[in-house]
Amino acid sequence: LNTCDLDMDYLTEATDNMYVLAGRNSLVDTNVATASSVIGTILGMCEAHDEQLRDLTFTVQGCGKVGSTVAKELVRLGAKRVQTCDLFPESAKIDGCHPIEDWTSTPANFLVPCANSLAITEDVAKNFPESIRYCAGATNSPFASQEAKDIFASRGVSHVPESISSAGAILADSVEWWDIDLYQTVEPSLMYGWIRSLSKVKAHRMSDLADLKAHNMADVLGEVTPGREGDPVGKTFPDWIRENTEKTDTLIIGGGMAGTSTAFGLAQKNLNSILVERGSSVAPPTASSNGDSRMYRQMYSSEFFSKMQATALERWREVEEITGETLLQKNGLLFYGEDTGETVEGSVLGAKQTMENLGLEHTFYESGDDIAEAFPALAGCKGMPYAGVCEDTAGHIKASKACKAMITAAGDSCEVHANSKIVSLDVKANSDNKDAKRICATTEDGLTIMADNCVIAAGPWTNDVLKMADLDTLNLKVWEIQWAHYKVEKSVADSIPQAFHFRKGQTAEDGGLYYVFPASATESIPDVEDGYTYVKVGVDFETPKGDIEGMDSFDYNGNAKVLELMDGWVKEHLPNVGERIDAYTHPYTMTSDSYFVIDNVADGVSLFSGGSGRAFKFAPTIGDMMASLVTGDESPVDLAPFSAKREALAAEQKASPADATSKVAEEALEPVAA
Numbered sequence: 001l002n003t004c005d006l007d008m009d010y011l012t013e014a015t016d017n018m019y020v021l022a023g024r025n026s027l028v029d030t031n032v033a034t035a036s037s038v039i040g041t042i043l044g045m046c047e048a049h050d051e052q053l054r055d056l057t058f059t060v061q062g063c064g065k066v067g068s069t070v071a072k073e074l075v076r077l078g079a080k081r082v083q084t085c086d087l088f089p090e091s092a093k094i095d096g097c098h099p100i101e102d103w104t105s106t107p108a109n110f111l112v113p114c115a116n117s118l119a120i121t122e123d124v125a126k127n128f129p130e131s132i133r134y135c136a137g138a139t140n141s142p143f144a145s146q147e148a149k150d151i152f153a154s155r156g157v158s159h160v161p162e163s164i165s166s167a168g169a170i171l172a173d174s175v176e177w178w179d180i181d182l183y184q185t186v187e188p189s190l191m192y193g194w195i196r197s198l199s200k201v202k203a204h205r206m207s208d209l210a211d212l213k214a215h216n217m218a219d220v221l222g223e224v225t226p227g228r229e230g231d232p233v234g235k236t237f238p239d240w241i242r243e244n245t246e247k248t249d250t251l252i253i254g255g256g257m258a259g260t261s262t263a264f265g266l267a268q269k270n271l272n273s274i275l276v277e278r279g280s281s282v283a284p285p286t287a288s289s290n291g292d293s294r295m296y297r298q299m300y301s302s303e304f305f306s307k308m309q310a311t312a313l314e315r316w317r318e319v320e321e322i323t324g325e326t327l328l329q330k331n332g333l334l335f336y337g338e339d340t341g342e343t344v345e346g347s348v349l350g351a352k353q354t355m356e357n358l359g360l361e362h363t364f365y366e367s368g369d370d371i372a373e374a375f376p377a378l379a380g381c382k383g384m385p386y387a388g389v390c391e392d393t394a395g396h397i398k399a400s401k402a403c404k405a406m407i408t409a410a411g412d413s414c415e416v417h418a419n420s421k422i423v424s425l426d427v428k429a430n431s432d433n434k435d436a437k438r439i440c441a442t443t444e445d446g447l448t449i450m451a452d453n454c455v456i457a458a459g460p461w462t463n464d465v466l467k468m469a470d471l472d473t474l475n476l477k478v479w480e481i482q483w484a485h486y487k488v489e490k491s492v493a494d495s496i497p498q499a500f501h502f503r504k505g506q507t508a509e510d511g512g513l514y515y516v517f518p519a520s521a522t523e524s525i526p527d528v529e530d531g532y533t534y535v536k537v538g539v540d541f542e543t544p545k546g547d548i549e550g551m552d553s554f555d556y557n558g559n560a561k562v563l564e565l566m567d568g569w570v571k572e573h574l575p576n577v578g579e580r581i582d583a584y585t586h587p588y589t590m591t592s593d594s595y596f597v598i599d600n601v602a603d604g605v606s607l608f609s610g611g612s613g614r615a616f617k618f619a620p621t622i623g624d625m626m627a628s629l630v631t632g633d634e635s636p637v638d639l640a641p642f643s644a645k646r647e648a649l650a651a652e653q654k655a656s657p658a659d660a661t662s663k664v665a666e667e668a669l670e671p672v673a674a
Helices: 004-012 030-050 065-076 123-125 146-154 168-178 180-185 188-209 216-226 234-243 259-269 303-323 348-358 368-374 401-415 459-468 560-573 616-631 657-665
Strands: 057-061 082-086 110-113 247-251 273-278 294-296 328-330 333-337 363-365 388-392 395-397 414-417 422-426 439-443 446-458 477-489 500-502 512-517 531-539 584-590 595-604 605-609
Touching: 030 065, 030 110, 030 168, 030 188, 057 065, 065 082, 065 110, 123 146, 146 216, 168 180, 168 234, 188 216, 188 234, 188 259, 188 439, 216 657, 234 247, 247 259, 247 414, 247 439, 259 273, 259 401, 259 414, 259 605, 259 616, 273 401, 273 446, 294 303, 294 616, 303 328, 303 348, 303 401, 303 616, 333 348, 363 368, 368 388, 395 616, 401 616, 422 459, 446 459, 446 616, 459 584, 459 605, 477 560, 500 595, 512 560, 531 560, 595 616, 605 616
Parallel strands: 057 082, 057 110, 247 273, 247 446, 273 414, 333 500, 446 605
Antiparallel strands: 294 395, 328 395, 333 388, 363 388, 422 439, 439 446, 477 531, 477 584, 500 512, 512 531, 595 605
16 A cells, blocks of 8 residues: 555554554564464364474465564474565575475475465465375465365365464454553563463464364354454453563573583582573584584593593583483594694694593504504505504593483473574663572463573573673584584494594695494494495584674585595595485584683573583583583683683684683693592
8 A cells, every 4th residue: 555654654643543543563473473373273273183393394475574574483393394485585595494385396395485365375375285184374365266166175284263363463463452552562472472372272283173174264263253342352461471471590592502401510519590592403403512522532632631531530420310311432542644733632642641641541553554553444554654652541422412411410400492593682680689589581382480590401592592681692602513423334343443534624614523333333323235334424624704792694505525535535544435325514612712611601691602612521520510600610621721711702712722722721721630
């Protein structure tokens, strides 16, 4: 109609502020509100039919402001596949989605119309691929005729009408009508969460009343549609906010290694926590803490970290004892290669020196021939100017299982909210009232969390959270780190050690740090072929893209050149290993000196970040250190080297991580109590 704000102002004034609901003077986005009702409807239908999003393929027809929001949210919620289609193909290119040309002929389980009315004709309804089971979206009047709607129903396609699925903006209008002040001041995520909740309940009830039968859906609509009598539904919004507010001692943002270990550390001090993780579970597939294996070792160039590992190993054993899980597997670790000087992982000669200084058992190999003789799988070492040092007591940690185990060990003290994202964080909510909770956070689905303290453990999203809380950001970079699995005969795999290879880069893209895990460290891929298994190989340097500031430009597809380097390294160093079967890219959050950040960054706000690819092995001790920041108790490890106020975090740093690490190591105080 080409109306604008001036028109709305005129109409509002002309009706004495009584009859115009324009969705204005508020942070609430009516497009997102509509998308929220679509998502709520989808969740309600899936819940009623006992369906999991991870098992369903969705087609979102129309990728405007509402459709694109719905598609992104389905991806975030873990849908098996989200297909997008739009008259303008560029609009269908949404991260995590699969653009398609013809929505009417592409198989899907759930059709989500978010475009033009009357698009589902009799022909479309009759010929849509057989996999279709559900239909709900934002489109008004999606069916061209009653006959088209009946055809879908006769085929068993359950449809929740737009009076529920597209009601989001109207529900927001109801709040505007009932309490204009609330509408204009409310945190938008609360509104979206309320809309999602209402729509989910309606869709679930409608499905139940229909006995989960598509042909009954239209008959029960009247039973879930409110009449004109009584108060508007917007009146229930304040009560919903109160009912969806939780209080806790500590809010933990992030469910990776640092978040889960902090939950465990706080539980050991009898403190409750709520952990919010944006992914589908703790240590989700998109995070650096996910996977089968991480190395543990005392073999460091820095005595600081060697001693810190000794402390952490004791705590790992306690986690294993509490949960009954076996999380650590001893299989030794070999450092070998050229004299590269210090790197982010140390060096062969530096590690040898530390082992000698601390009196730790190790074996030193003076040449590449010695290494090849001791480890026949590393035949590529023959004749090379290498040295090696092996720590027989090192091994690997079952990473994803370890994060889950720490949550288990925390018990009832920690409440986990997965698939939930913090969208508002006020760390000074009640600064003038000492008796009130000072942290107030809101999640994307409308939950309000009040807490005495907040722990930010958000990995590569750290600076996003700091900005949200109006706190100073830190000089953190994100690396795209790649790894893969390679097929190998079991007879060969038995002789492949856990190893780290140091070499001077052979090309501009080659960072020179490569590692291999033994086959026993790969559990997520079953041995599907007799006589064969898999080993994990990866690099410890970033892709040619270099440092990136955050996750907006992160590419989970990685870089083809790095994969070529990995394949070449395998052929050279593990000549009897077969083809690569997959490839992964995970984010590492890096500091320029390779020391972590473990510090308080505001009153009641503690932070861990900058794991720099080597923090996981220390997890339970890091949790204890974070808990000490929250409580003010003495830390088991000196916190000074991990200060958020150190120079490396305050300004752009171009010094290499190895140089900075050596400097910090020299200046660090003795880190571990005897």
